[in-house]
Amino acid sequence: MASFVHRIEVHYTQDPRLKTRTDRIKTLGFPVDELHLAEVYTIATSARDFTRDELVQIGNQLINPVVQEFTVDEATKPLFDYAIEVGFLPGVTDNVGTTARQMIEDFFSMKFGDGEAVYSSQLYFVRGRLDAGALQGLAATLANPLVNRVLTKTRAEYGQAGMDRIVPYVELHELPTTETVDLDLDDAELARLGKEGIMDPRTHQRRGPLALDLTQLHAIRDYFRTLGRRPTDLELESLAQTWSEHCKHTIFASAMDDDVPNGLYKTYIQAATNEIRLEAGDKDICVSVFSDNSGAIVFDDEYIVTHKVETHNSPSALDPFGGALTGIVGVNRDTIGFGLGAKPCINIYGFCVGDPDTSVTLFRGKDASNPVLPPRQILDGVVRGVGVGGNCSGIPTPQGFCWFDNRYAGKPLVFAGTVGVMPRMQGGRKLHEKAAQAGDLIVMVGGRVGKDGIHGATFSSEVLDHKSPVTAVQIGDPITQKKFSDVIVKEARDLGLYRSITDNGAGGLSCSVAEMAKECNGCRVQLDAVPLKYHGMAPWEIWISESQERMTLAVPPEQLTAFMDLMGRREVEATVIGEFTDSGRCVVECGGKCVMDLELKFLHDGLPKKHLKTTFTRKTFPEPDAPCPDRLDTALLAMLKRRNLCSTEFISIQYDHTVQGGHVLGPVQGKGRVQGVASLTKVVPGSKKAVGLSQALFPSYSEIDPYRMAGAGIDTAIRGLVAMGIPPSGIAILDNFCWCSSDEPERLGQLKRAAQGCYDFAKVFGTPFISGKDSMFNDFSGFDAEGSPVKVSVPPTLLISSIGVHPDAGKSVSMDAKITGDLVYVIGETKEELGGSEYFAMLGGVGNEVPSLDAAAAKERYTRLAGAIGHGLVASAFPVSHGGLLVALAKVAIAGRHGLELTVPVPDGMRSDHYLFSESLGRFVVTIAPDHKRAFEQALGPDAVLLGRVAGSRLRITATTLLLDTDIRDLEKAYKAPFGGY
Incomplete structure (x- = not known):
């Protein structure tokens, strides 16, 4: 135990994050006027004590002298009503404290001994009148009782002495x-x-x-x-x-x-890859599949690239920050542990959580104890965890997604992935062996x-309770x-x-x-x-x-x-x-x-071997009964505000996506900064090639038709790369199954059909699976506010991730409309397929017709589009996905901050809103220069349908009548509104 304990408190003279921090707490309903923050470092030693002068030297190393000051063994004394200190419990990893200790060791050329350490904590100074319940609630928002200790004092209790000196030392007996x-x-x-x-x-x-x-x-x-x-x-x-x-x-x-x-893996996932590779022959892009910590494909004659996506669901439910951070650095190690060691060069992420604007009253204990964390706290934590992991490791994080559904409120899904790069040979050795x-x-x-x-490992194999x-x-x-x-x-x-x-x-x-x-x-x-x-x-x-x-x-x-x-x-x-x-x-x-x-x-x-039995019952869901609106302006603005369609730039700007210098196409694109569905990154200096990444999941389809759900994920992940110019022949995919209640025959029946879908669609597209991971019991078992037993299961979820090598990054295209006068096309067929769609969800229904796809025809179409991009015929391309054609057109317009004047060919007998919000697969919105019209139409044939041109500052769409006429600025405002305060 330490004999000498000192406390250094660092605070801002002018805090640049004060307003953001305060506003965030206000949006959660706390009557806070200001929320100041001081960073605390508790130095605990036993072999030697630091002098006052040495402690001052340490303090000077811990601050930015332009905007910060510090105190040594004295309390910080701003104007406040309550003080809340949040530190780590004994034994919890304290990265900031560890870094501070290493700084002190370097500065004084010494080493801390056993039991000696530096511990970090955060001291919040609250201005505002809070009752006891609100103060307790605020403390609970700022801390997680599983990993944090919390001490709260009123201004009177704080007095001259300030907060207590606490050393969270681990003592085991x-x-x-x-x-x-x-x-x-x-x-x-x-x-x-x-x-x-x-x-x-x-x-x-x-x-x-x-x-x-x-x-x-x-x-x-x-x-x-x-x-x-x-x-x-x-x-x-x-x-x-x-x-x-x-x-x-x-x-x-x-x-x-x-x-x-032989099981789902060998029969569907591995078999698809083996058959694709055999058919590809000497054009096989795979180097290592399913046998190592990551999968690997050919980058060029000298290098290979690896990819792995993991889940960290159960830990993230308990401690979102630690769970997500551990997930991302863990999958980084999967890359380092591939072959004889690949260099991590790109991170990706994915978060499936409850609606952050809702509160959850779920408890692990019957007496309303051990509450489940609210969705917003989970979202904030997982976002921060992935950011710290990637940013502190110097690995760019250009690619990711969020999906919101309150069925993830009991147990979130947190996906973390890493791409690595390594030479194929070194000193006569194949480095992947x-x-x-x-x-x-x-x-x-x-x-x-x-x-x-x-x-x-065993905890993640169980229901969370x-x-x-x-x-x-x-x-x-x-x-x-x-x-x-x-x-x-x-x-x-x-x-x-x-x-x-x-x-x-x-x-x-x-x-x-x-x-x-x-x-x-x-x-x-x-x-x-x-x-x-x-x-x-x-x-x-x-x-x-x-x-x-x-x-x-x-x-x-x-x-x-x-x-x-x-x-x-x-x-x-x-x-x-x-x-x-x-x-x-x-x-x-x-x-x-x-x-x-x-x-x-x-x-x-x-x-022991198991023999599982399945059942499958095709369910019928309610269809929305809302009439077709005469105009779709209001509907489009409402769609753009939906959590699953709106901007999540608040996440993207927290992640460094340009470190290592390979950035080509990043997380947001165009002047309007719209979320892309794919990214492109150079990983080998001097090479014109680049790694493309995309992801897709359709959990809203899974209860209706898990087979088509799998097909939708594969198709959409592939289209994300094709839209940048990567041909299907250069694409590989990964599967991450996150299922629920996998000891129930009906859930296993859904799983079996999804695996069949993976085999069928991967085979036709010729995109081999190179890696994957499954998580089979994503259920929460606990109690509601009345103490009644409750089970909350995630929707059966399949994430498909795609990786491909772009032959020439300089010829890639982004999603934003570029120049007034450019022509606007839709590539692919639109059918009345809105089962599980965002539009039906907005109308309060589910529907039953999940999008289908002729994958063979789609593959041919994608190959021709990638060729057109490679020949410089395309100015922008964007895959139509969640929300349908109208949402895709709006995003292309917002990204470029250009208007579109379009006429859409709504088929006879189809409602205009169903046409424009249908989520039919296999489609793209493409813009081209007018002088490329003939060559482009020859390349794409009847798959390319001319809708109109880039013009003005409004999105104007007609069919037989005017359907929509809205200013791009209003669309952008709606698109960015939901997370504007984050």
Whole structure:
């Protein structure tokens, strides 16, 4: 425990964020006049004390002297009515505090010892008259009780002394021992063991979910009976991590009904890719698929690019900031861990949350305890988490989306993806290939191990309820990760200092070491060697903890000295924790005792096979009964204000999308700054090629027709890249299934049809799946305000991400209308398909006709359009998607701040509003210069329908009568209104 504690408070003389911060709190309903903020640094040491002069020097390093001042061991004294201090609970990762500590160590050329640290906190000064309830509510908005400590004082209580000096030091009193677990239980007790975890003999509390079902527990019991002994707690926990749905994807791997004996993954996802690659022959763009941490395609003759998209749903529900931050830095590590190490060069994101303007009264506890965080707090947290992860890592984040539906209020979906780049060859080695060898040393690099992240994998394989463990919450440290990322990818890899690498993600060391051990058939680990954040952790905790910023490498003994010297010079902690063997076993020792000794075959392949049964019932939903309006001006303005169609620029401007210098087409485009659906980034200096990225999901279609929902996602993700000029032949895709209640036959029936859709549409388009991830239990189980049980499930959600290499970024086109007089076309056919559409949702209905697609005809059309773009015939292109043709036309006009004068060919018998708001697939809005008319129409044939021209400052649309005539400025105002105050 620290003997010397000092407190430095940094505050603004003129706070540039005061108005924004205050306005945000006001919009939440708190009667606050002003909300000032001071940053607090608590310095706790025991071996040495800092003098007053040294503390002043430290304070001067922590401020911007132009706009900030600081106090040392004295209270900041602005005018205020209440003070609220928010810091981290003991053991929670404190990135700001860690960075401040490193700054002090560098400045004074010293090192903090064990138990010494710098802790950061935020001190809010509130001006305004708040009653006790409002003050408590404000404190709850500023903090998350799972990770934060909060201290509130009135001005009188604050007095001259100010806030208390708090050192959130971790003190553990557990003995580092290993227990054995009795599995000779009846089925009821076995089931409880699987659901709630092992009973701790000291605390008499369950440790948290193993997420093992009865069949799995029976298999484990039978295995240990053959060994004549009970499993240790570490062995049982290790099996639970390895066999978890999160890691093994048991639902996708299991036989299903009578027609899918090999499981959904092999039958539909993997089979589609294998068949596409076989048909492509020497034109196959794939390099590595499904076998590594990411998938990879050819970039050019010298480089490959990788892509992976992960989900971090359950942690983000508990701590949105930490969950999203951990998600993005975790998928960065998937890139670093691909092959022998790819350089992360692009980040992407996706957030599915409840309406941020609504409040949620859901509780994990029956007595209205442990409330679910409101959607706005979740949105704010996940946005900030991805931003901190990408910005602090120096990785551009140009691409992403938000989708709002109150069915995500119980459990949000948080997608995080990373693209990497690496040479194909180096020193005669193919860098995408790796393999540990017996005799190689197991080296862990990066952060230390703590209790944060325990049961993360098993927790994510379960329904979110009141037993969800706080230890599953993690907060990533991008600065630590940036250090080892650079030294691995830019130095150690090319020096040939290791043979294999992977990240410590789900399951921590238990999964990373055991997975790598398959490469050579064995491993032996010394847990005593693993560096810890604090003393007192039990062996099973060390083994399965998912504490962040760690990689595991296989280092040949002859390279160890050079490797460790390099890590030391780059200030990256690296520790030898064992060796790889060819014993066929995973052996773990601690305190001189063997605490785990399992056959790798049982650990990886002993999981019992399941045979799942499905049902599927086609549902009928209400059709809107509103009449067709004579004019659509009001309807369009209302559509542009819908959360799923409006601008989310407030997110884009928080993310650096130009770092690394490869920006071509970014998140917002045109003078009007409209959200694009795709981005284009150069990743190899000097190359004219660039990486295009797009994403699509249609959760509003899934309950109506999951097969067509999958097709819509694939088609739209592909069209996002085609609109920039990337041909379908250069595009690969990724799948992320986020399903609900996947132990119910009806939900599995929907899943099966969505997987069939993935196979059929990917095959026709010729776009292979190169990577994917599924999350099968996105449900919240808890209580409402009256204490009644309630279950909230997300809509079955499938995110399709696309990646493609643009042959010449200089010929790419953006979405905005460019020049007065340009011609405006719609490419593709519009049909009366509004089931699940945004227009029907606005009218209060759902509908039943989800868009269909002739994928073969669409592929031919896309190839011709990409060719026209490559030949310079196109000024702008934008895919028609959510909201239909009229919304797409409005966005093209807003982006260019140019009016459009158009005549639309509404078919006989179709309502004009249905025509203009239909979400039929396969369509684009394209503008071209008039002198390219003949060549363009020859290239596209009858698929190109001329609507009119770019003209004036109004969007004017006629059919047989005038349908709409609205000023572009009014459209832009409506489009940007919903999040204008963020």
